[in-house]
Amino acid sequence: MVPGEPREVSPREAEVLAGLAEHLTNARIAHRLQISVRTVESHVSSLLRKYGVANRAALVALSGHQPSPSARPGHVEGIPVSHTSFIGRRQERQEALAALTDGAPVCLVGPGGVGKTRLAAVLAQAASASFPAGGAFIDLTPVGEGFVLRTVADALGLAERLPQPLESVVAERLALGRSLLVLDNCEHLLDEVGDLVERLRSDCPQAGMLIASRERPGLPGERVITVPPLAGEAETLFLDRARAIDPGFAAEPAVIAEVCARLDGLPLAIELAASRVAVLGIDALRVGLQDRLRLLSGARGRPPRHRSLRAVIGWSHDLLEEEERALLRRLAVFAGGFDLAAATALMPDTPPSATADVIGRLADKSLLGVVGGGRWRLLETIRAFAADRLADSGETEKTLQLRLRWAAGTASTLESRLDGNWAPQFDLVADDLRATLAGTPAVPDRQAHRLARSLAHLTFARRFHREAIGHYLAAADRARDAADGHQDLLSAAATAVSIADGPLAFRLLMRAADQVEPADQIEEADQAATAGLRAATLASALVVTHRYRGAHDRDPMSEHLPALIDKATVGAAPADSRTAALVATARAWDQDGLELARSAVEAARECGDVIVLLSALDVLTRAYARAGRMRAVQRICRERLTLIEDLPAHEPSAAAEIVDTFHSAARAELCVGDLPAALAVADRAQREDPIGEHPYLSIPKTIRPLALSGRFPEVFQQAPAMWEAWHQAGSPRSAWMSTAISAAALAHGLAGTGEFDLWRSRALEMARMEDAASSPVLAPFAAFVDARVAVHTRAYHQAAALVERAFAPFAVRWYEAYARSAGAELAVVAGLPEAAERLAAAMPYAEQNDWAAACLARTHGILHGDRDALAEAVERWTSIDARFERACTLRLLPGRKP
Numbered sequence: 001m002v003p004g005e006p007r008e009v010s011p012r013e014a015e016v017l018a019g020l021a022e023h024l025t026n027a028r029i030a031h032r033l034q035i036s037v038r039t040v041e042s043h044v045s046s047l048l049r050k051y052g053v054a055n056r057a058a059l060v061a062l063s064g065h066q067p068s069p070s071a072r073p074g075h076v077e078g079i080p081v082s083h084t085s086f087i088g089r090r091q092e093r094q095e096a097l098a099a100l101t102d103g104a105p106v107c108l109v110g111p112g113g114v115g116k117t118r119l120a121a122v123l124a125q126a127a128s129a130s131f132p133a134g135g136a137f138i139d140l141t142p143v144g145e146g147f148v149l150r151t152v153a154d155a156l157g158l159a160e161r162l163p164q165p166l167e168s169v170v171a172e173r174l175a176l177g178r179s180l181l182v183l184d185n186c187e188h189l190l191d192e193v194g195d196l197v198e199r200l201r202s203d204c205p206q207a208g209m210l211i212a213s214r215e216r217p218g219l220p221g222e223r224v225i226t227v228p229p230l231a232g233e234a235e236t237l238f239l240d241r242a243r244a245i246d247p248g249f250a251a252e253p254a255v256i257a258e259v260c261a262r263l264d265g266l267p268l269a270i271e272l273a274a275s276r277v278a279v280l281g282i283d284a285l286r287v288g289l290q291d292r293l294r295l296l297s298g299a300r301g302r303p304p305r306h307r308s309l310r311a312v313i314g315w316s317h318d319l320l321e322e323e324e325r326a327l328l329r330r331l332a333v334f335a336g337g338f339d340l341a342a343a344t345a346l347m348p349d350t351p352p353s354a355t356a357d358v359i360g361r362l363a364d365k366s367l368l369g370v371v372g373g374g375r376w377r378l379l380e381t382i383r384a385f386a387a388d389r390l391a392d393s394g395e396t397e398k399t400l401q402l403r404l405r406w407a408a409g410t411a412s413t414l415e416s417r418l419d420g421n422w423a424p425q426f427d428l429v430a431d432d433l434r435a436t437l438a439g440t441p442a443v444p445d446r447q448a449h450r451l452a453r454s455l456a457h458l459t460f461a462r463r464f465h466r467e468a469i470g471h472y473l474a475a476a477d478r479a480r481d482a483a484d485g486h487q488d489l490l491s492a493a494a495t496a497v498s499i500a501d502g503p504l505a506f507r508l509l510m511r512a513a514d515q516v517e518p519a520d521q522i523e524e525a526d527q528a529a530t531a532g533l534r535a536a537t538l539a540s541a542l543v544v545t546h547r548y549r550g551a552h553d554r555d556p557m558s559e560h561l562p563a564l565i566d567k568a569t570v571g572a573a574p575a576d577s578r579t580a581a582l583v584a585t586a587r588a589w590d591q592d593g594l595e596l597a598r599s600a601v602e603a604a605r606e607c608g609d610v611i612v613l614l615s616a617l618d619v620l621t622r623a624y625a626r627a628g629r630m631r632a633v634q635r636i637c638r639e640r641l642t643l644i645e646d647l648p649a650h651e652p653s654a655a656a657e658i659v660d661t662f663h664s665a666a667r668a669e670l671c672v673g674d675l676p677a678a679l680a681v682a683d684r685a686q687r688e689d690p691i692g693e694h695p696y697l698s699i700p701k702t703i704r705p706l707a708l709s710g711r712f713p714e715v716f717q718q719a720p721a722m723w724e725a726w727h728q729a730g731s732p733r734s735a736w737m738s739t740a741i742s743a744a745a746l747a748h749g750l751a752g753t754g755e756f757d758l759w760r761s762r763a764l765e766m767a768r769m770e771d772a773a774s775s776p777v778l779a780p781f782a783a784f785v786d787a788r789v790a791v792h793t794r795a796y797h798q799a800a801a802l803v804e805r806a807f808a809p810f811a812v813r814w815y816e817a818y819a820r821s822a823g824a825e826l827a828v829v830a831g832l833p834e835a836a837e838r839l840a841a842a843m844p845y846a847e848q849n850d851w852a853a854a855c856l857a858r859t860h861g862i863l864h865g866d867r868d869a870l871a872e873a874v875e876r877w878t879s880i881d882a883r884f885e886r887a888c889t890l891r892l893l894p895g896r897k898p
Contacts, residue, residue: 009050016043029157041159045698046686051717076128076180078137078155080121081372085240088233089119092225096123096210099223100180101130105197105209109216110227112381113268113309116212117184119227123210124182131208133177140193141185141380142336142431144438148192150464152181154427159463162499162691164729167196171203179207185380186213194219229265237267241274251282262289268381269312275366276316288315313385316365323350327358328367328378329393332386333403336431337377345406346399375428400439401447407436408447411454418461418650426458433458442477449478453488456495461650463691465499468492468652476515486515486533493540494652498659498691502548506558509541513564529576535568536579539586543615546589547660562590577607581616588619597623610643614657617643621664628813630671630848637661637668641681649690658690666701670708671814673851675880678705696725700740707743708851710884712751719744723762731766738767739781739815749789750884756789776811783808784818787826792888799830803838817849825859839863850880858889867893 009017012033019029030040092108099106100123108116117139124137136155143151153159153166156173160166174181181200186193194217197209211217216224230237235256242249259282263269277285289312317325330346331338343359344352359376362368368376378386390396411433414422433455440448456471472492479485489512496505516533538561545558569583581603588596597620604616617636624632640661647654662685669678682701689698699722706714722740726732745759763782767775772782783805789795790802806823810816824842827835839859846853854876861869870893877886 009047013043013047013050016040017047020044020047042687042689045689046683048721050714076124076131076135076137076182077157078139079124079182080117080137080139082118082121084244086118086122087237087240088230089115089122089227092119092227093123093126095223096225097127099225100127100208100210102223103205103208104221104223105201105211105219107216107219107222107224108210108212108227109214109224111214111266111309112384113266113379114227114229115267116227118267120182120184120210120212124180127180127208127210131178131180133174133179135174135180135182135208137182137184139184140189142334142435143189144335144431144435145189145192147431147434148189148196150467151431152183152196160465162465163697163732164725167199168203168728171200174200174207175204177206179204180210181207182210182212184212186211186217187215190215190217193217230260230267230270231265234260234263234265234267234270238270238274241271242277245275246278249278251277255282255286259286259289263312264309266309268379269309272312272316272366275364276319288319309381310385313382316367317385317389320362320365320367323354324358324362325389327355328362329386329390330395330399330402331368331378332383332390333399334378334432335383335435337371337375337428338432339375339428342406342410342429342432343376345409346402348402373428403432403436404440404447404451407433408451408454411451411458415454415457418457418648422458423462426462430458430462437471437474440478442474444480445478446480449475449480449484452478453491456488456491457650460495460652460655465495465691469495469504482515483533486512486537489515490537490540491652493544494656497544497548498652498656500548502544505544505548506541509537509544513537513541531568531570532576532579535565536576536582538565538568539579539582542586543582543589543619547615547618562587577603578609578612581607581609581612585612585616585619588616588623592623592626594620594623594627610647611653611657614640614643614661618660618664621668625671625813628816628848630668630814630817634668634672634674637665641665641684649688655690658688662689663701667814670704671817671849673708673817673849673853673880675705675709675851675882679709696722696729696737700737703740704743707747709881710750710887712747712884715744715747716753719747719759726766733768735767735775735777738763738775738778741766742772742778742781742785746785746788749785750792752793760785773805773808777814779805779808780810780813780815780819784815784822787819787822791822791826791829794829796826796830799826799832803827803830803832807838807841817845817852820845821849821852821855821859825855825862828859828863835863850876851882851885854880854882854885854889858885858892862892 012035015033016029019032033040096106096108096119106123108120110116121137124135128134136152138151138155140148140151149166149170153170156170158166158169158173161169173179181197183193183197190213193211193213197211197217197219200207201209209219211219216222235253238256238260239249259273260270263273273285273289280288317328320328327343327347331343333346334342340352340356340359344350344355347355350358359368363370363376367378367382369379371377390399410429414426414429433451437448437451437455440451452471452475456468456475459465459471460468469492472488472495476485476488476492479488489508493505493508493512496502496508513534516530516537542558542561542565545561565583565586569579581600584596584600584603588600597616600616601613601620604613607613617640621633621636624630624636644654644658644661647658649655649658662681666678666681666685669675669681679702682698682705685701686698699718703715703718703722706712706718719741722737726734726737741759741763745756745763748754748759749756760782763778764770764772764775767778769775769778772778775782783802787802787806790799803823803826806819806826810819820842824835824838826832827838832838839856842852842856842859846856854873857869857876858873860866861873870889873889874886874893877883877889
């Protein structure tokens, strides 16, 4: 095994790694390997952890993989494919390519219909060789305000990796090498695009930025290239397009020049006119255009080029049959592309076959563009014209309602397919689903509520978690009754919990509780049901304050929750077993005590709700941990691992429990000293975590057992990656993670690298503490690390103080067994007078922790010169794969072979 290579990489991971080396996006890797994008994300997460690096660039560099000879360097995703020749623009192409090579952001600026998109596509294709890390071509036409970053991430095949900001995920991808980002049709989002491009250029200055817009974005250092109408090439374009329809077409050059001049040399207008010449002939075309231009000649407030473009679009429109006009104007409500089902939804009285025929005729007349895969789209200029015709027809409200019905039905259908291959279809319609919802008022409406709820579920499953919360809140605003709105708020709160935003979850639950406040005028039975719903919601809020919020961010309102729960419970229906279980669980969290926790679990089992049971089992693990009964904690966590197997990971409430279960189970296995089991849970979590690829949250699950196993090189790889990613995320308060940094200090201390003090201080920084003893979470683990390193390095001058720390009473007892056993060993090897008493005091921990049992057996052997005890320790170390400790123990047994 070469240096830097992980211990074990599966064949599938090797294939994913090869794709990363070719700078492929997750989406392209998934397509190549015929697996889901989520599976690719899981493999990338696993590889980041195994190699111990923070990003894909470092992963590729460390792996030593090289792109295969057949790989396409510099592939830019999403470049529009055209089946016609590109004519002209030689000077603009040269200027733009030179500016991209120099690293300046290039802005193609010109009016609608002048050919900016086509030029941008040609430039992206020509420049791709200069951008070996690839990139993406992104049409922002259908994108609403606030979704530019999300759209860019999607185009690059990137998923959220909370709590890392999505912007840094995108920047990390663009920093893989020289990448190219093309943003087309930006005029309605100039401020948002400008801010994003400026930030990305600061983080990844090697990335190329190409922007196409009707207005210049005003970026620092931008190279603006004005895209003018065609001059001499206009006639060539007209002939090329006309002969594509009628190969025998011919006309006098002067006549063609006259037509092109009337159209101001605008490529879109020329192509539309050329598409008609085969049917009408050049003379009829000239007359039609002349009449149309005369009609618009008196228009005020519109530039001449816009008049000529509107003239040819309007003229083409007037030549359509009525059914063609009707469909064209209604299609204006789709900001993105559409398929036959979407078009048919706007024409409910027309058979799908007839609608398909009309679509074909519109495409033949260049009024619709074919985007492939059974989808079409309107060019933005034509869509704007069609929207005006829709407004003139008086059909706007009716068409918007038809679009809303289509959107709600489409979202609902996709939601029903969440266990299958639904994501590609969702990505095609997502922008229009978002736009449709954004266009609905925040008032009760059945279809709007249905759309908002389904869209929230879909975006959560797509791992757009913050967006999902917004859609659940939109659903609550559009709910027709309090019960539906209450459920939407519960889903929003569960989503917040799943991404570890406890404060937000608490606020949402309190809002949900207020929504089901019993009213005096309702029936007694309804009052009891409402009171039960309120009690259950308040109980969930109280649980959140303990499970997902630290003492520093608890809302003062949480102190009043027990009294509010009591009040609500009095009027609740007695047969509501789920509410009873939730209330019992909340009391167990709030009041502590093993019996309360056991009662909560019993109530949860009776109600039959797995989510409620998982929460109750979690409070029971806390009760057992406080009693020092780690074997019981392990048993419960293994039950939780079984319970989550059949949970739908795309449901927010289920996802929250799945994530928490993996976290708790990995810690439980570690706290009983079963290092192989701890690593196995960490590996499973990497594959099945429903929230996605974390830049640092998953690494602690592996660093701790790796350090205790003596697999120091892997710790040295992963710990810096975790530290760097934590800093990149803004160094959030992470006391629970500080034990992983302390484990890295242990590895450095035992390996003698000279970095023990560095990582020890980093653990304090992460815990936000001046000394380890002040941190309830870090104190026992740090005491263990200091004692164990002192034993190994024979630094006995502070032995008494270190032993005292190791035997101090700990508020959080998860790692107490490690501290006690290491403290006892230090007392013995340092020859402290109370060594025998310390060993005796530590011995009970051998029953609860395999690592402690091995350490205490070794300590007993050292104190009493007992070779059998040392041999027993060797066997115990072997059974938990603690390689370093086994080697240390074997050195105490002369003549014993390793």
